[in-house]
Amino acid sequence: MSGDNPIRIGLLSCTNIVRKLSRAINLSPNATISALATTTTSSIEEAKSFAESNNFPPNTKIHSSYESLLEDPDVDAVYLPIPASLHVEWAVRAAWQGKHILLDKPVALNVSEFDQIVEACEVNGVQFMDGTQWMHNPRTAKFMDFIKDFEIKTVHSCFSFAANENFLKHDIRVKAGLDGLGALGDTGWYTIQAALVANNFELPKTVTALPGPVLNDAGIVLSCGALFDWEEDGITATIYCSFLANLTMEITAIGAKGTVSVHDFVIPYRETEAAFTTSTRGCLSEHKVMTELPQEACMVIEFARLVGEVKNRGAKPDGFWLSFSRKTQLLVDAVKESIDNNLEPVILSGR
Amino acid sequence: MSGDNPIRIGLLSCTNIVRKLSRAINLSPNATISALATTTTSSIEEAKSFAESNNFPPNTKIHSSYESLLEDPDVDAVYLPIPASLHVEWAVRAAWQGKHILLDKPVALNVSEFDQIVEACEVNGVQFMDGTQWMHNPRTAKFMDFIKDFEIKTVHSCFSFAANENFLKHDIRVKAGLDGLGALGDTGWYTIQAALVANNFELPKTVTALPGPVLNDAGIVLSCGALFDWEEDGITATIYCSFLANLTMEITAIGAKGTVSVHDFVIPYRETEAAFTTSTRGCLSEHKVMTELPQEACMVIEFARLVGEVKNRGAKPDGFWLSFSRKTQLLVDAVKESIDNNLEPVILSGR
Numbered sequence: 001m002s003g004d005n006p007i008r009i010g011l012l013s014c015t016n017i018v019r020k021l022s023r024a025i026n027l028s029p030n031a032t033i034s035a036l037a038t039t040t041t042s043s044i045e046e047a048k049s050f051a052e053s054n055n056f057p058p059n060t061k062i063h064s065s066y067e068s069l070l071e072d073p074d075v076d077a078v079y080l081p082i083p084a085s086l087h088v089e090w091a092v093r094a095a096w097q098g099k100h101i102l103l104d105k106p107v108a109l110n111v112s113e114f115d116q117i118v119e120a121c122e123v124n125g126v127q128f129m130d131g132t133q134w135m136h137n138p139r140t141a142k143f144m145d146f147i148k149d150f151e152i153k154t155v156h157s158c159f160s161f162a163a164n165e166n167f168l169k170h171d172i173r174v175k176a177g178l179d180g181l182g183a184l185g186d187t188g189w190y191t192i193q194a195a196l197v198a199n200n201f202e203l204p205k206t207v208t209a210l211p212g213p214v215l216n217d218a219g220i221v222l223s224c225g226a227l228f229d230w231e232e233d234g235i236t237a238t239i240y241c242s243f244l245a246n247l248t249m250e251i252t253a254i255g256a257k258g259t260v261s262v263h264d265f266v267i268p269y270r271e272t273e274a275a276f277t278t279s280t281r282g283c284l285s286e287h288k289v290m291t292e293l294p295q296e297a298c299m300v301i302e303f304a305r306l307v308g309e310v311k312n313r314g315a316k317p318d319g320f321w322l323s324f325s326r327k328t329q330l331l332v333d334a335v336k337e338s339i340d341n342n343l344e345p346v347i348l349s350g351r
Numbered sequence: 352m353s354g355d356n357p358i359r360i361g362l363l364s365c366t367n368i369v370r371k372l373s374r375a376i377n378l379s380p381n382a383t384i385s386a387l388a389t390t391t392t393s394s395i396e397e398a399k400s401f402a403e404s405n406n407f408p409p410n411t412k413i414h415s416s417y418e419s420l421l422e423d424p425d426v427d428a429v430y431l432p433i434p435a436s437l438h439v440e441w442a443v444r445a446a447w448q449g450k451h452i453l454l455d456k457p458v459a460l461n462v463s464e465f466d467q468i469v470e471a472c473e474v475n476g477v478q479f480m481d482g483t484q485w486m487h488n489p490r491t492a493k494f495m496d497f498i499k500d501f502e503i504k505t506v507h508s509c510f511s512f513a514a515n516e517n518f519l520k521h522d523i524r525v526k527a528g529l530d531g532l533g534a535l536g537d538t539g540w541y542t543i544q545a546a547l548v549a550n551n552f553e554l555p556k557t558v559t560a561l562p563g564p565v566l567n568d569a570g571i572v573l574s575c576g577a578l579f580d581w582e583e584d585g586i587t588a589t590i591y592c593s594f595l596a597n598l599t600m601e602i603t604a605i606g607a608k609g610t611v612s613v614h615d616f617v618i619p620y621r622e623t624e625a626a627f628t629t630s631t632r633g634c635l636s637e638h639k640v641m642t643e644l645p646q647e648a649c650m651v652i653e654f655a656r657l658v659g660e661v662k663n664r665g666a667k668p669d670g671f672w673l674s675f676s677r678k679t680q681l682l683v684d685a686v687k688e689s690i691d692n693n694l695e696p697v698i699l700s701g702r
Contacts, residue, residue, distance in 0.1 A: 153596045154576065156507050156589070162607055206562070211580040212587045225505065225587060227578075229562040236563045236576060238507065238589050240605070245504045247633050248610045250603055254591070256513055259599045261614065263628070269635060277614070282598050284620060 004312050007304040008034035010075035010099070012066050012090065014042050014050040017081045017104070021131070022054045024296035031304035034076075035061040037069035066090060070097040077307050079131070080104060083178035084185060088113040095120035100127040100307040100317075102300075106185030106332055107325045111351070114329045118322050127306045127317040129299070130325040132193060134266050136302055137295035139274035140197070142287060143260050146278050147198055150255030153235060157194035157251045159187035159266050160223070160242035168243065174220050182221035184332055188241035190249075190266050192331045195228055195237035196324070198253040198260075203327055204228035204237070207334035208345040214244060215339075226335040229345075239335075268295070355663050358655040359385035361426035361450070363417050363441065365393050365401040368432045368455070372482070373405045375647035382655035385427075386412040388420035417441060421448040428453060428658050430482070434529035435536060439464040446471035451478040451658045451668075453651075457536030457683055458676045462702070465680045469673050478657045478668040480650070481676040483544060485617050487653055488646035490625035491548070493638060494611050497629050498549055501606030504586060508545035508602045510538035510617050511574070511593035519594065525571050533571035535683055539592035541600075541617050543682045546579055546588035547675070549604040549611075554678055555579035555588070559696040560689035565595060577686040580696075590686075619646070 009031055011018050025031045033056050038047040047062045063069040070078070070093055077100035080090055084106050094101050101121065107130050108114035121128045134140060160183075163171070172178035173186050181188075196202070210225035223242035230236070249266040253259065258280035268274035271294045278285050291298070309315035334346040360382055362369050376382050384407050389398040398413045414420040421429070421444055428451035431441055438459050445452050452472065458481050459465035472479045485491060511534075514522070523529035524537050532539075547553070561576035574593035581587070600617040604610065609631035619625035622645045629636050642649070660666035685697040 150597065153511075153574070153593065154509075154591050156509070156591070156603075158505075158507070158603070158605065160504075160605055208562075210578055210587055210589075211557070211559075211582070212585050214585060223504070223585075225589070227561055231562070234563050234565060234574075236561060238561075238576070240505050240507070242504065242605075245605045245607055246501065246610045247630060248603070248605045250612070252507075252509070252599070252601055252603070254509065254511055254593075254596045254599045256596055259597045261601070263612065279598060 004030070004308050006030050006032040007307045007311070008032055008074055008076045010035035010037065010069045010072060010078045012037050012069065012078060012080050012082055013039050014047055015081050019054055020296060021079055021081070021300070022056060024294065024300045026055055027293055027297040028300040028304060030308060031300050033057055033060055034074050035063055035069050035072050037063040037066050070094055070099060075099060076311060077102065077127070077303070083172050084109055085178050085180060088116050091117045092120040095124045095126050098124055098126060100310070102129050102131050102303050104131045105189040106179065106181050107329055109180055110333050111326060111329045114326055118326060121317065121322060125310065125317060127303070127310050128325070129303045129306070129321040131299065132189065133295045133299050134190065135193065136299035137268065137274055138291055138298065139268070139276060139289040142289050143262060143276045144197060146258060146260050147253055147255070150253070150258035150260065152198050152253050152255040155195050155198040155237040155251065155253045157191040157237070158240035159190045159249050160240065160245035161187065161247045162245060163243040168222070174216055174222065174243070176218040176220060180220065181332060181336065183223055183241045183243045184221045184335055187243070188224070188239065188332060188335065189328060191239035191241050192328050194251045194265060195239055196327055198237065198251070199230060199235060201324060201327065202230065203330065203348055205231040205349065206345045206347050207331060207338055209335050209338035209343050210238070211343060213339050221336070221339065224335065224339060226338065228331070355381070355659050357381050357383040358658045358662070359383055359425055359427045361386035361388065361420045361423060361429045363388050363420065363429060363431050363433055364390050365398055366432050370405055371647060372430055372432070372651070373407060375645065375651045377406060378644055378648040379651040379655060381659060382651050384408055384411050385425050386414055386420050386423050388414040388417050421445055421450060426450060427662060428478070428654070431455065434523050435460055436529050436531060439467050442468045443471040446475045446477050449475055449477060451661070453480050453482050453654050455482045456540040457530070457532050458680055460531055461684050462677060462680045465677055469677060472668065472673060476661065476668060478654070478661050479676070480654045480657070480672040482650065483540065484646045484650050485541065486544065487650035488619065488625055489642055489649065490619070490627060490640040493640050494613060494627045495548060497609060497611050498604055498606070501604070501609035501611065503549050503604050503606040506546050506549040506588040506602065506604045508542040508588070509591035510541045510600050511591065511596035512538065512598045513596060514594040519567070519573070525567055525573065525594070527569040527571060531571060532683060532687065534574055534592045534594045535572045535686055538594070539575070539590065539683060539686065540679060542590035542592050543679050545602045545616060546590055547678055549588065549602070550581060550586060552675060552678065553581065554681065554699055556582040556700065557696045557698050558682060558685035558689060560686050560694050561589070562694060564690050572687070572690065575686065575690060577689065579682070
């Protein structure tokens with residue numbers, strides 16, 4: 001495996017998140033940046049300068065369109081940091097070009113759109129992963145081990161940050177035509193994943209938005225809460241996501257036999273060390289997980305490993321990530337549906 | 352004030368909680384134990400031995416009935432660690448004997464019972480306080496100061512412990528005839544107070560029990576969650592209380608300008624130091640509050656101080672504690688009503 005060439009990743013667009021991800025790719029021994037596509041908003045010259053200032057390999061190809069990058073035979077996989085409204089089009093196109101896909105959250109504007117991506121990935125045998133980094137922090141696997149043993153009864157997770165006025169007016173995450181799911185598709189995505197992680201990735205039976213969601217004039221969610229109910233198991237979760245409240249990134253998972261608390265689950269306050277707390281039988285323990293690489297590099301390494309299995313060893317793509325993203329998107333949709341439907345519970349069975 | 356004699360407290364019954372409170376009274380310079388009343392379950396001899404082994408003052412009078420203690424002119428105030436079903440009778444009697452009252456939570460089986468206590472206290476000019484100790488930990492005042500500045504948007508609080516089989520069969524907190532409010536009146540009491548504390552003691556507009564409450568065969572709540580909604584302010588709180596989940600004592604209060612987290616709000620893990628965390632603008636601070644005395648002694652000192660104001664300086668009783676207990680009881684009742692009414696929201700206006 002170590003003899004394999006690094007997986008060659010093409011990046012669509014020159015946004016800030018690409019800066020972070022390109023650093024992560026540079027830190028990943030099994031991946032490399034091979035191409036960058038400009039959009040109408042940046043020229044070839046700007047893209048070259050972006051590539052240089054972010055330490056892209058000197059031979060990185062600059063494409064003047066997404067199409068051209070997707071046709072490049074020197075690209076194994078693509079990272080798509082584009083607005084959610086464009087995901088279905090470009091992820092499906094990428095899959096049909098045989099490119100493996102790392103896709104930002106929310107993965108689509110709704111699950112039926114995402115199902116088109118799922119189908120394209122499955123038909124073309126490409127590996128999919130959504131770009132949610134916290135799942136790849138080694139801490140997450142560690143606290144999931146505790147959660148498995150704790151017989152979880154209830155989970156509360158929240159992710160909020162206080163966006164400034166400029167963000168609330170202009171960011172793509174508050175625009176109906178772009179990332180139309182607002183805080184729910186952004187910070188809410190993480191809290192929903194946390195609820196799924198704490199419940200062994202099982203979908204709840206019902207989803208009910210909590211009173212008090214805040215929407216902007218375009219109907220985009222700026223802040224909301226929701227309740228997930230697993231019914232016969234007596235397990236519940238509450239989530240809270242917001243662009244209007246102070247930075248908070250909490251998971252509290254309480255079980256019959258123990259409690260797990262994480263206070264910075266989305267992005268650890270320190271890049272080289274991530275902590276969480278467990279308590280069992282009145283005994284409190286703080287666990288520190290050392291992380292040699294930032295979590296976004298851990299994600300790239302795992303993505304490239306899976307792509308390598310497909311490319312070099314003819315393995316089938318690992319379907320876990322498609323399934324996890326689909327469940328998350330389904331819950332995003334259900335919370336939105338409950339908000340739109342006067343906070344009525346949404347029953348998930350059969351979805 | 353320092354020249355005043357200590358407030359003389361009479362204790363009704365010899366339960367375990369009396370052990371803890373008698374230690375607290377012994378630690379309080381402005382209070383002393385002057386009398387102990389036995390119940391039918393313990394003899395005078397047993398009461399004497401209880402008093403001795405818990406370092407009661409040697410001249411503590413032993414009464415063979417509650418009535419007799421309430422008539423004792425050497426008793427200024429009483430502590431009533433008796434089942435909630437007996438609160439209305441004995442608190443009202445105590446008030447009519449002019450005794451100031453420290454009453455365990457839940458203060459009654461419902462708010463209409465509690466209103467009889469309120470009336471008796473007001474008519475007789477006696478000081479009332481419920482025996483919820485965490486409110487008196489100096490930490491609580493400290494984090495309330497932060498909460499005031501943070502423009503709170505949402506609060507989550509939980510208090511659970513995993514009761515053993517014996518407790519779940521025999522404890523008065525799971526018996527319909529005794530403390531009939533179960534986990535809701537016990538651990539839930541604290542979580543409700545936390546929600547009120549975080550919202551400047553304002554009652555929410557609606558209360559909705561969350562799905563999945565667990566009740567025993569007698570209909571007593573063993574575990575439940577609830578949502579409080581302040582409506583026009585867009586503020587919500589969720590609570591979770593349980594006898595069936597691992598010991599957890601969390602408050603997370605998230606505001607536009609900051610977040611307060613407390614991980615052991617009910618009983619700090621350490622008696623001499625209590626911590627909480629704030630975050631504002633991405634900056635995390637841990638605050639440690641040194642506590643010379645355990646929080647139950649802080650409570651006794653404050654109670655005795657208020658009683659002293661009435662007794663020695665002719666002050667009017669401080670009505671804050673009656674009002675806070677009443678609000679808490681009202682919310683306990685509302686959660687129970689919502690549970691009994693198929694999780695329908697309960698509108699509090701006018702109550």
